[in-house]
Amino acid sequence: MNKRRVDVNVHEGKLIGIVEECVYGGNYIAFRGIPYAKPPVGELRFKDPVLPKPWSGSKDASKYGNNAVQMDKFSRQIIGNEDCLYLNVYTTNIDPEKKQPVMVWVHGGGFYIGSGDATSFGPDYIVKKEVVLVTLNYRLGVLGFLNLYDKVATGNQGLKDVVMALQWIQKNISNFGGDPRNVTIFGESAGAAIVHYLAISPVAEGLFHKAISQSGAATNPWAFTEREPPSTNKGFQLAEKLGKATTDAKVAYEFLKKIDVKKLIQTQEQDLLTVEEHQQFLLPFSPSMDNESSNPFFPKPIKTLINRGVKVPFIVGYTNAEGILFIGSDAFDLSTKEALKRVDSDFKSAILPRVLSKLPEIPITVEELRSIYFGDKAVSEETLKNYADFFSDEAFYPGLIEVVDIQIQSGHSSTYLYNLSYENEACPTRKIMNIRLPGVGHGEDLFYFFYPHMMKDLGFVPPESDSEQYKVINRCVQMWTDFAKTGNPTPTITDLIPVKWEPLKTGDTYNYLNIDAELRMKTFRKEEQRWNWKNMKMKL
CATH class of the missing domain: 3.40.50.1820 (Alpha/Beta hydrolase fold, catalytic domain)
Incomplete structure (x- = not known):
């Protein structure tokens, strides 16, 4: 049976979404695999995201975009694609009498696994409450968080991906029936820490109006990487594991930029952390101070930003036995x-x-x-x-x-x-x-x-x-x-x-x-x- 299609125009061109059935009855419209930034490949690997190019004609938005490259936790195979900066919009009505609130989900996964698609995050429950739901992918692991403390690789690429998705939402969400003046960001685990980071960074100011952090925050010990010398910096260690021992950021960057992406992630996952580090659930890459960036996500020391507090309405909480x-x-x-x-x-x-x-x-x-x-x-x-x-x-x-x-x-x-x-x-x-x-x-x-x-x-x-x-x-x-x-x-x-x-x-x-x-x-x-x-x- 052919599913009904629905058209929406965004700044970059026309999208054709698809009508799906909710698990408890009724329908919603899904617009999947919408590019919110240029593919971060080639010269854009390890760089801040760049605005997407417009397209001509209609773009099929019935299928999900690629997941970020990662090791599947069950099969232990490398999955996903470097070209991964896509978001999904779900709504029950693209032309409501009154624009609907927007909820933007940031998935967790230790900054190195996960995706925003419906495999784990189906919209069935949320859209029934007259809310537009957006889920998204961002770069993970070394591709999203490599920081060599040099302008060639300044860290926090994955955080800036989410900022660019929020900017896309501000420009386009009203065409899906959403209210760009009433956006709530929410996430769990590493996604909750990202929500907290967004809520304290001037870079994201004005892009959302409420925040929810479930089981994670910037203040958790796993959520931030302190600046380290090249000998213990995971980026330099990764280059060494792959055959290039150096303390020169430009040399390490040029080397890592050309490594096959599957090999890059395989080495990150299998060879970068010691057995003891794996047992302690230490993360290979996470957010860090990015002073060398021309547009730093953290323009002031992290403690200074955290201590200012979250200025929008905020829900924070946890499960009773996280461990x-x-x-x-x-x-x-x-x-x-x-x-x-x-x-x-x-x-x-x-x-x-x-x-x-x-x-x-x-x-x-x-x-x-x-x-x-x-x-x-x-x-x-x-x-x-x-x-x-x-x-x-x-x-x-x-x-x-x-x-x-x-x-x-x-x-x-x-x-x-x-x-x-x-x-x-x-x-x-x-x-x-x-x-x-x-x-x-x-x-x-x-x-x-x-x-x-x-x-x-x-x-x-x-x-x-x-x-x-x-x-x-x-x-x-x-x-x-x-x-x-x-x-x-x-x-x-x-x-x-x-x-x-x-x-x-x-x-x-x-x-x-x-x-x-x-x-x-x-x-x-x-x-x-x-x-x-x-x-x-x-x-x-």
Whole structure:
């Protein structure tokens, strides 16, 4: 059966989108694979994005554009294409009486994997709430974040890709029925950190009006690369692994620019990080200071920008057991006693010393820190949850609460905090990643905002419309889209949303929305939290 086509004109030419069926009935219009920048290939590799060229005639927008080059986490094959700067627009009505709010999704994946297409991020739930949804791809890994601290490669190419996508949205989204004066950016994990970066950088000012960071922020230890000498700079190390040992940025750049892209990413993934770095989930490339750029994403020191706070209405939050995705799943092979013994040894000899070396102001020993989580026990099958707790506390919670503290101290009153604690054994993330520990792990929240189209291929059935899961999905999507419309996630109390989500207040308690089978406002004190050893207010 031929699907209905829909035309839209944008600055660069005419697009022909396609009408698709929503998973719970009704239709939406999809415009896929829209180029928002020139392909970043050849001389444009490692460079800031460049405006796209217009086209003549009509462009088929029924298929997704290429994903960014990356190693597929399941097949371990290199997939994607350097020519990857495409976005997708979904709407139910290109000519509404009143222009609709726009939500722009920035995918996560540690700055080195992922894409914005409907395999993971189907628009079915969000577009039903009269919102235009945009998803996008940006450059990943070395192609998106190579910084040689020289004007030949200044870093943050992937961040600037997202800025160019937001500029494209400002110019074109009204032709899809969207309101360019009411744009909300949202993302999860590395995507949430990118959202936070966009919200503090002058480069992106005025391109959006609200922000949501789910399980990630610029203040998380994995989200930023400090300036390093050539001997430890991952870009120079990558050139050396590929056969060019040099400390000259121009030589390294010219060499890396000509390497076959699959070889470049294969080496980044397989040879760049040590076994210990892989075990610590260290990232090969991430955002960094780009002072050498003629148009720096961070024109002031990162701490200065972070401490100014997010000036637009802002939702920030986390799942209640972020670390179980990494420690208690197939992401981390701990299937044998030998593997657990090795991790126990590395934990004492490498991981804890590394954590403490980055926190020199904290007067705590390796043994004292270990004792907080394990007492006198070893890392074993029995204590995996303890290890996952440590990982959550090191990698996520304190950094997210630091953002919250800055929001409170700088008087930005429209900041909302949440904790997603709805445990759901049927969550596709749990099944696909084989998560074996209790709690809600990193990334499980995505299922409550998007319908992943890969569910069809993997044999997952969408939740029944009278189920508890469906109710949680409907609630989450309602609050996020209400926030996009009004800047308030609970503008009216209804049967579906019977609780008012209060913004953060000043004082020594933190008020947050607990998202479970039932919604409830709760509070906590920082000094009572397990992760608070970083602030040393707890008694050791």
